[in-house]
Amino acid sequence: MKTKAISSFFVLFVIAAGIVAMTPGAFADHSEVTIEAAQGSGAPGCEDTAEGCYIPSTATVDVGGVVIFSNTDSAAHTFTSGDPTMPDTVQVLFDSGLAMAGSTFEWSPTEVGTVPYFCMVHPWMQGIIIVQEVEAAEEETHGDDHMDDGDHLISEASATGMMSDGTKVSIWTTEPMAGEMMEVHVEFEDSEHVNHDITVTQNGESVLDDIGAHHHEGSGMHTTAPLSSSDPVDITITFQGYGVDDPKTGPIGEEVVFSNVVPEFGTIAMMILAVAIISIVAVTAKSRVVPRF
Secondary structure (H helix, E strand, O other), X not given: OHHHHHHHHHHHHHHHHHHHHOOOOOOOOOOEXXXXXXXXXXXXXXXXXXXXXXXXXXXXXXXXXXXXXXXXXXXXXXXXXXXXXXXXXXXXXXXXXXXXOOOEEEEOOOOOEEEEEEOOOOXXXXXXXXXXXXXXXXXXXXXXXXXXXXXXXXXXXXXXXXXXXXXXXXXXXXXXXXXXXXXXXXXXXXXXXXXXXXXXXEOOEEEEEEEEEEXXXXXXXXXXXXXXXXXXXXXXXXXXXXXXXXXXXXXXXOEEEEEEEOOOOOHHHHXXXXXXXXXXXXXXXXXOOOOOX
């Protein structure tokens, strides 16, 4: 009987270890990132806010990925690499020139490193881009990797919806945690050059309002402001058409709404399950009663 109890222990331990190894964690697809100029950033003060003058103020992208600078402010800005206090670093890697309201500028990094940037018109506007190796991103998500070799998401989505043209819209999120930013990965199945807006609210408070996002391959990552609690969030995606140039196509203006969004099976739930299994093992070893599965 003791042998059976010990065998049961190892079997359940392997099951628990396997479950924990598959626990979904923070998604780290950094092949594309969109950075926006904060509303009203043409006047000083944004540098003292939690979001900063560029949203996100610190962005991560893979080598060979795409950084999309979007001027969502009403004032004209520049997206210029370098530190304004160090003239030798200015404009070395990229410079958008004067970007009018509603315009975008793209840059693709070729080397790993930390890249500061700022607005030459409004130098209090500063941000940081962290460029990492693709392998680093893959290692970061190893074990909870939801991407296959074709860069398609393969794990269960946090939520899915459907547009009137039949396009499946899926989202994956990290767990909402007080004081932490949440990552929201959006995918429009089998679609290219997708334009959309995305808003995220928590308990009625806006934590993300990304207008005019564009995803070349139909999927991309968005990052909220730090959350005020660990409560679920509500996500609204407003489709703004397929294509790069006007006129764009598709059911423009259509909304896909996801309410009370949490990860499919979060880390806490996995830990509770693992503890429950270990508790069963402890009781089994003590009582010498082997449960049947």
